[in-house]
Amino acid sequence: MKTNRRIVFLLLGIFLSLSLGLPANVRAGLDGNQTQIREDAQKLGLVPGPASTQNGYSTVTLSLPASSPQSMGGRKTLTVREFSDAGGTIFAVAWEGSLPPDLSVLLGDRFSSVPKKNSSPYRHQLFLRTPDLRVRVIGTARFRAGKAWIPSRLPPGFNPDQIRVQAP
Amino acid sequence: MKRTNIWNIGRTLFLFSGLLFLSGCGGGGPSSSAPEVVCNGDTRSTNETPSATQLTVYQSTCQGAVNEPVVTLTICVPNSTNCENVSNILVDLGSTGLRLSHTLAISSSLPQESENGGLITECYGFVSGYNYGPVVTASVTLGNQSVTVPVQISNSSLSAPSSCTTSSTGNISSAPFEPYINGILGLLFPQDDSLDGQYYEGGSGPTTISSSLEVQNPVFLLPTSESNGVLLSGFPTVSTTQGASASTVSGLLTFGTGTASGLTQLTTNSSATITASYNKQTLKAFFDTGSNGWFIDNPNIPTCTSSSLQGFFCGTAPTQSAILTGTTTGSSVTLNFSIENAQTLFNTGNQDFSSLGGPMSGFFDAGFPAFLYGYTIGVGWDPATVNTTDEGYFLYGK
Numbered sequence: 262m263k264t265n266r267r268i269v270f271l272l273l274g275i276f277l278s279l280s281l282g283l284p285a286n287v288r289a290g291l292d293g294n295q296t297q298i299r300e301d302a303q304k305l306g307l308v309p310g311p312a313s314t315q316n317g318y319s320t321v322t323l324s325l326p327a328s329s330p331q332s333m334g335g336r337k338t339l340t341v342r343e344f345s346d347a348g349g350t351i352f353a354v355a356w357e358g359s360l361p362p363d364l365s366v367l368l369g370d371r372f373s374s375v376p377k378k379n380s381s382p383y384r385h386q387l388f389l390r391t392p393d394l395r396v397r398v399i400g401t402a403r404f405r406a407g408k409a410w411i412p413s414r415l416p417p418g419f420n421p422d423q424i425r426v427q428a429p
Numbered sequence: 430m431k432r433t434n435i436w437n438i439g440r441t442l443f444l445f446s447g448l449l450f451l452s453g454c455g456g457g458g459p460s461s462s463a464p465e466v467v468c469n470g471d472t473r474s475t476n477e478t479p480s481a482t483q484l485t486v487y488q489s490t491c492q493g494a495v496n497e498p499v500v501t502l503t504i505c506v507p508n509s510t511n512c513e514n515v516s517n518i519l520v521d522l523g524s525t526g527l528r529l530s531h532t533l534a535i536s537s538s539l540p541q542e543s544e545n546g547g548l549i550t551e552c553y554g555f556v557s558g559y560n561y562g563p564v565v566t567a568s569v570t571l572g573n574q575s576v577t578v579p580v581q582i583s584n585s586s587l588s589a590p591s592s593c594t595t596s597s598t599g600n601i602s603s604a605p606f607e608p609y610i611n612g613i614l615g616l617l618f619p620q621d622d623s624l625d626g627q628y629y630e631g632g633s634g635p636t637t638i639s640s641s642l643e644v645q646n647p648v649f650l651l652p653t654s655e656s657n658g659v660l661l662s663g664f665p666t667v668s669t670t671q672g673a674s675a676s677t678v679s680g681l682l683t684f685g686t687g688t689a690s691g692l693t694q695l696t697t698n699s700s701a702t703i704t705a706s707y708n709k710q711t712l713k714a715f716f717d718t719g720s721n722g723w724f725i726d727n728p729n730i731p732t733c734t735s736s737s738l739q740g741f742f743c744g745t746a747p748t749q750s751a752i753l754t755g756t757t758t759g760s761s762v763t764l765n766f767s768i769e770n771a772q773t774l775f776n777t778g779n780q781d782f783s784s785l786g787g788p789m790s791g792f793f794d795a796g797f798p799a800f801l802y803g804y805t806i807g808v809g810w811d812p813a814t815v816n817t818t819d820e821g822y823f824l825y826g827k
Contacts, residue, residue, distance in 0.1 A: 361599020401523030
């Protein structure tokens with residue numbers, strides 16, 4: 262009986278990991294891998310720059326070309342930076358601009374853990390804290406900056422303050 | 430003493446329970462069974478004596494909000510005597526247009542706009558989330574002037590179109606006004622909110638509607654001398670270590686920047702930002718009464734570790750200085766300010782804090798605390814060009 266149950270769970274586990282691992286279901290952004298950054302850029306209408314490697318992590322900056330219709334001749338802006346660890350897994354994203362990015366792309370599967378209703382009294386800030394996701398967004402209706410990260414995935418010695426669109 | 434501490438802790442938790450936890454309920458629409466909690470606070474009495482072009486600004490009397498400057502507006506059905514004095518409307522330099530809660534008695538009487546045979550609704554995105562609802566026409570009294578203007582009704586009980594609720598527009602969550610505010614008076618340029626809102630006709634869209642039907646900053650509709658911006662002045666200088674009680678914090682909202690002599694003009698780019706030089710960094714900056722803290726880039730100030738104070742500084746940095754510079758002209762001003770431990774501030778039981786802050790990389794958001802140092806701060810524009818350039822300016826001085 263116990264063995265049967267184990268087999269059922271084993272099969273279920275294999276099925277789940279297969280279905281989660283299928284390329285069609287893979288969402289990039291957080292938990293994605295470096296090779297998916299290009300797909301993120303495409304979904305967001307952005308162009309990825311070269312990867313830049315720092316101490317134990319690397320980053321790619323995605324920019325909105327001035328020629329893009331989204332940019333409305335330069336009146337709208339959006340820049341995104343994705344951070345991946347030594348194993349190539351994305352553990353943090355930062356963004357800023359007058360165009361809010363599609364967070365279902367940047368947060369990947371973790372987007373589903375964002376509640377659909379925000380009962381905060383404050384309109385120009387969003388602080389989200391779940392056990393395994395942090396999101397901070399600040400700004401006006403015209404310009405905002407945000408960052409999201411997975412606390413358990415930060416490389417050793419990495420401070421969330423380093424999650425920013427432009428290196429200081 | 431012990432009792433006071435417990436009371437303060439309880440009070441802090443109450444104040445921030447709404448701020449820090451996103452409610453987990455709700456899907457596309459809200460729960461239909463839960464009764465809506467509304468703000469029942471009245472207009473606060475103050476010693477202000479507003480002129481014909483001014484309104485009194487006071488600390489919100491709704492529950493659970495700190496550093497929340499609000500006004501009371503008389504809202505009428507156009508060409509009628511059907512009016513309501515609506516208290517607790519947030520004064521917001523960071524959005525454009527007037528928005529009212531659907532829970533107000535007057536809201537259901539205001540005539541909804543239509544075009545091409547379809548009733549007009551709008552989805553407007555704030556950082557905290559979106560508001561969806563009908564666009565109506567209302568007569569709004571600003572000082573002694575009444576203007577008739579398109580206004581959005583935020584109605585979280587309506588089911589918003591998927592193009593509003595989906596993340597592709599940057600919206601994450603629905604952010605109802607209730608119970609914290611009755612409305613928002615968005616005083617930022619340009620005149621209409623088409624840069625930030627999506628419009629629908631008969632539920633179809635998003636689509637483009639006539640610009641005269643779009644939700645607008647009502648200041649643009651005032652007589653010429655009052656239509657080029659607003660000033661916020663007269664707020665007390667608030668203790669950086671203690672904050673101040675709500676009853677002592679009020680000021681004036683002036684329509685028109687005509688009396689702005691002595692103020693420095695800091696020109697913005699089309700995203701309504703300027704530049705700050707702070708802590709040896711160059712940061713994007715803005716003044717914003719709708720932000721309740723100094724959200725600034727300073728990794729040296731410890732942040733709060735307690736989850737109920739998430740997003741704030743829990744370290745003390747008493748002598749801070751930032752130079753704010755306009756984008757296209759070289760004029761600049763120096764802001765001297767303090768950051769105090771958020772826990773210390775909340776423990777005072779006060780509601781207005783000049784030294785409340787939190788971390789934000791790359792940014793210098795001079796929120797409502799910046800207005801509590803005895804300076805006049807405003808936002809202005811050239812009415813002849815602002816609607817093509819989206820550029821304006823901030824004003825700062827004594």
